[in-house]
Amino acid sequence: MTEPLNRKQKMAEERKVAFAMLAEHWPAVFDLKQSKPLALDTRDRLKAECETKGLDADKVARAVFLWVRRPAYQAAMAAGGQRYALDGTPTGEMTAEQQAHAAAASAAIQARIKAANEARIAAVRETRRAEQEARREERAKQAPRPRPTGPKPDAKGKPAGKSTRPAQSRNAKPQAPKQDKPLPDSAMANALAAALGRK
Secondary structure, eight states, X not given: OHXXXXXXXXXXXXXXXXXXXXXXXXXXTOOTTSOOOBOTTHHHHHHHHHXXXXXXXXXXXXXXXXXXXSHHHHHHXXXXXXXXXXXXXXXXXXXXXXXXXXXXXHHHHHHHHXXXXXXXXXXXXXXXXXXHHHHHHHHHHHSOOOOOOSOOBOTTSSBTTOOOSOOOOTTOOOOOOOOOOOOOOHHHHHHHHHHHHHO
16 A cells, blocks of 8 residues: 555645646636636647746646646536636636536546545555454464373373273282293103003
8 A cells, every 4th residue: 555655645745836836826717715717728828928937838737737637626617607817817608518528527537536535445444454364364373272181192102191901909919920830850750651661
Protein backbone atom coordinates (compact mmCIF):
# COMPACT_ATOMS: atom_id res chain seq x y z
CA MET A 1 0.00 0.00 0.00
CA THR A 2 3.00 2.34 0.29
CA GLU A 3 3.40 2.99 -3.44
CA PRO A 4 -0.29 3.85 -4.14
CA LEU A 5 -0.37 6.13 -1.10
CA ASN A 6 2.80 7.94 -2.18
CA ARG A 7 1.38 8.37 -5.69
CA LYS A 8 -1.86 9.75 -4.29
CA GLN A 9 0.04 12.16 -2.09
CA LYS A 10 2.12 13.34 -5.03
CA MET A 11 -1.01 13.96 -7.12
CA ALA A 12 -2.60 15.90 -4.27
CA GLU A 13 0.52 18.04 -3.92
CA GLU A 14 0.62 18.66 -7.67
CA ARG A 15 -3.00 19.81 -7.70
CA LYS A 16 -2.41 22.06 -4.72
CA VAL A 17 0.54 23.80 -6.40
CA ALA A 18 -1.26 24.02 -9.76
CA PHE A 19 -4.46 25.51 -8.34
CA ALA A 20 -2.48 28.00 -6.26
CA MET A 21 -0.74 29.19 -9.45
CA LEU A 22 -4.04 29.60 -11.31
CA ALA A 23 -5.64 31.44 -8.39
CA GLU A 24 -2.64 33.78 -8.17
CA HIS A 25 -2.84 34.94 -11.79
CA TRP A 26 -6.59 34.56 -12.53
CA PRO A 27 -8.46 34.67 -9.21
CA ALA A 28 -11.78 35.67 -10.83
CA VAL A 29 -12.40 32.22 -12.33
CA PHE A 30 -10.06 29.87 -10.48
CA ASP A 31 -11.67 29.97 -7.06
CA LEU A 32 -11.93 26.69 -5.11
CA LYS A 33 -14.88 28.03 -3.13
CA GLN A 34 -16.95 28.79 -6.24
CA SER A 35 -16.38 26.93 -9.52
CA LYS A 36 -17.36 28.81 -12.68
CA PRO A 37 -17.63 27.34 -16.19
CA LEU A 38 -14.82 28.71 -18.34
CA ALA A 39 -15.33 30.43 -21.68
CA LEU A 40 -14.81 28.37 -24.82
CA ASP A 41 -11.76 30.41 -25.88
CA THR A 42 -10.03 30.04 -22.48
CA ARG A 43 -7.19 27.91 -23.91
CA ASP A 44 -6.19 30.49 -26.50
CA ARG A 45 -6.42 33.35 -24.03
CA LEU A 46 -4.32 31.45 -21.46
CA LYS A 47 -1.62 30.82 -24.05
CA ALA A 48 -1.46 34.50 -24.93
CA GLU A 49 -1.33 35.59 -21.29
CA CYS A 50 1.38 33.04 -20.50
CA GLU A 51 3.59 34.69 -23.09
CA THR A 52 2.80 38.12 -21.64
CA LYS A 53 3.41 37.09 -18.01
CA GLY A 54 6.37 34.85 -18.76
CA LEU A 55 4.65 31.70 -17.48
CA ASP A 56 5.31 28.15 -18.58
CA ALA A 57 2.42 27.40 -20.95
CA ASP A 58 2.73 23.63 -20.45
CA LYS A 59 2.47 23.94 -16.68
CA VAL A 60 -0.55 26.22 -17.00
CA ALA A 61 -2.22 23.84 -19.46
CA ARG A 62 -1.61 20.95 -17.06
CA ALA A 63 -3.05 22.97 -14.19
CA VAL A 64 -6.20 23.83 -16.17
CA PHE A 65 -6.56 20.17 -17.16
CA LEU A 66 -6.57 19.19 -13.48
CA TRP A 67 -8.96 22.04 -12.69
CA VAL A 68 -11.67 21.13 -15.18
CA ARG A 69 -11.58 17.46 -14.06
CA ARG A 70 -12.58 18.41 -10.54
CA PRO A 71 -16.01 17.04 -9.52
CA ALA A 72 -17.01 20.52 -8.34
CA TYR A 73 -16.23 22.04 -11.75
CA GLN A 74 -18.09 19.31 -13.62
CA ALA A 75 -21.08 19.79 -11.31
CA ALA A 76 -21.06 23.53 -12.08
CA MET A 77 -20.98 22.71 -15.79
CA ALA A 78 -23.88 20.24 -15.43
CA ALA A 79 -25.91 22.89 -13.60
CA GLY A 80 -25.67 25.16 -16.68
CA GLY A 81 -25.69 28.93 -16.73
CA GLN A 82 -23.07 31.45 -17.77
CA ARG A 83 -19.53 30.85 -18.95
CA TYR A 84 -16.85 33.25 -17.78
CA ALA A 85 -13.71 34.80 -19.22
CA LEU A 86 -10.40 34.92 -17.33
CA ASP A 87 -11.25 38.33 -15.87
CA GLY A 88 -14.58 37.02 -14.56
CA THR A 89 -16.90 38.67 -17.10
CA PRO A 90 -19.76 36.51 -18.52
CA THR A 91 -19.31 35.39 -22.11
CA GLY A 92 -22.64 33.66 -22.76
CA GLU A 93 -24.76 30.82 -21.46
CA MET A 94 -24.10 27.15 -22.01
CA THR A 95 -26.21 25.27 -24.53
CA ALA A 96 -28.40 22.30 -23.58
CA GLU A 97 -26.02 20.00 -25.45
CA GLN A 98 -23.01 21.32 -23.55
CA GLN A 99 -24.88 20.94 -20.28
CA ALA A 100 -25.85 17.32 -21.07
CA HIS A 101 -22.25 16.51 -22.03
CA ALA A 102 -21.04 18.01 -18.77
CA ALA A 103 -23.62 15.99 -16.80
CA ALA A 104 -22.40 12.76 -18.43
CA ALA A 105 -18.78 13.66 -17.74
CA SER A 106 -19.65 14.47 -14.13
CA ALA A 107 -21.38 11.09 -13.70
CA ALA A 108 -18.38 9.30 -15.21
CA ILE A 109 -16.00 11.07 -12.85
CA GLN A 110 -18.18 10.23 -9.86
CA ALA A 111 -18.26 6.57 -10.95
CA ARG A 112 -14.46 6.47 -11.23
CA ILE A 113 -14.09 8.06 -7.83
CA LYS A 114 -16.49 5.53 -6.30
CA ALA A 115 -14.69 2.61 -7.95
CA ALA A 116 -11.32 3.91 -6.78
CA ASN A 117 -12.59 4.29 -3.22
CA GLU A 118 -14.06 0.78 -3.24
CA ALA A 119 -10.80 -0.64 -4.59
CA ARG A 120 -8.85 1.22 -1.93
CA ILE A 121 -11.13 -0.09 0.84
CA ALA A 122 -10.86 -3.64 -0.53
CA ALA A 123 -7.07 -3.35 -0.66
CA VAL A 124 -6.95 -2.12 2.93
CA ARG A 125 -9.15 -4.99 4.08
CA GLU A 126 -7.04 -7.53 2.21
CA THR A 127 -3.88 -6.09 3.73
CA ARG A 128 -5.35 -6.29 7.23
CA ARG A 129 -6.52 -9.87 6.61
CA ALA A 130 -3.04 -10.89 5.42
CA GLU A 131 -1.45 -9.24 8.44
CA GLN A 132 -3.82 -11.03 10.82
CA GLU A 133 -3.11 -14.36 9.11
CA ALA A 134 0.64 -13.75 9.38
CA ARG A 135 0.29 -12.95 13.10
CA ARG A 136 -1.70 -16.15 13.66
CA GLU A 137 0.95 -18.21 11.91
CA GLU A 138 3.69 -16.53 13.94
CA ARG A 139 1.87 -17.26 17.20
CA ALA A 140 1.38 -20.88 16.13
CA LYS A 141 5.13 -21.23 15.52
CA GLN A 142 5.98 -19.74 18.91
CA ALA A 143 3.43 -21.85 20.89
CA PRO A 144 5.12 -24.59 23.05
CA ARG A 145 4.66 -28.14 21.85
CA PRO A 146 2.81 -30.56 24.22
CA ARG A 147 5.14 -32.91 26.11
CA PRO A 148 4.50 -36.69 25.94
CA THR A 149 2.82 -38.07 29.08
CA GLY A 150 3.91 -41.75 28.75
CA PRO A 151 7.26 -43.26 29.79
CA LYS A 152 10.27 -42.48 27.70
CA PRO A 153 11.51 -45.32 25.45
CA ASP A 154 14.78 -47.02 26.31
CA ALA A 155 17.71 -47.60 23.95
CA LYS A 156 15.85 -50.45 22.21
CA GLY A 157 12.77 -48.34 21.63
CA LYS A 158 10.68 -50.09 24.30
CA PRO A 159 8.84 -48.06 26.93
CA ALA A 160 10.97 -47.72 30.02
CA GLY A 161 9.71 -48.36 33.55
CA LYS A 162 8.06 -51.70 32.86
CA SER A 163 9.81 -55.10 33.31
CA THR A 164 9.14 -57.94 30.90
CA ARG A 165 9.88 -60.59 33.59
CA PRO A 166 6.92 -62.24 35.34
CA ALA A 167 6.12 -60.84 38.73
CA GLN A 168 7.09 -62.91 41.79
CA SER A 169 5.31 -63.08 45.08
CA ARG A 170 6.92 -61.23 47.91
CA ASN A 171 6.70 -64.32 50.26
CA ALA A 172 8.07 -66.83 47.70
CA LYS A 173 11.45 -68.32 48.64
CA PRO A 174 14.19 -68.14 46.11
CA GLN A 175 14.72 -71.44 44.38
CA ALA A 176 18.16 -72.96 44.23
CA PRO A 177 19.52 -73.58 40.81
CA LYS A 178 19.09 -77.13 39.56
CA GLN A 179 22.20 -79.35 39.61
CA ASP A 180 22.87 -82.48 37.57
CA LYS A 181 23.29 -85.74 39.46
CA PRO A 182 26.94 -86.81 39.93
CA LEU A 183 28.05 -89.61 37.64
CA PRO A 184 29.79 -92.78 39.20
CA ASP A 185 33.55 -92.75 39.04
CA SER A 186 35.53 -95.24 37.00
CA ALA A 187 36.29 -97.60 39.92
CA MET A 188 32.65 -98.09 40.83
CA ALA A 189 31.79 -98.62 37.22
CA ASN A 190 34.44 -101.33 36.86
CA ALA A 191 33.21 -103.11 40.03
CA LEU A 192 29.67 -103.18 38.82
CA ALA A 193 30.76 -104.51 35.47
CA ALA A 194 32.78 -107.28 37.12
CA ALA A 195 29.91 -108.33 39.37
CA LEU A 196 27.50 -108.47 36.51
CA GLY A 197 29.96 -110.50 34.53
CA ARG A 198 30.20 -113.12 37.27
CA LYS A 199 26.51 -113.77 37.19
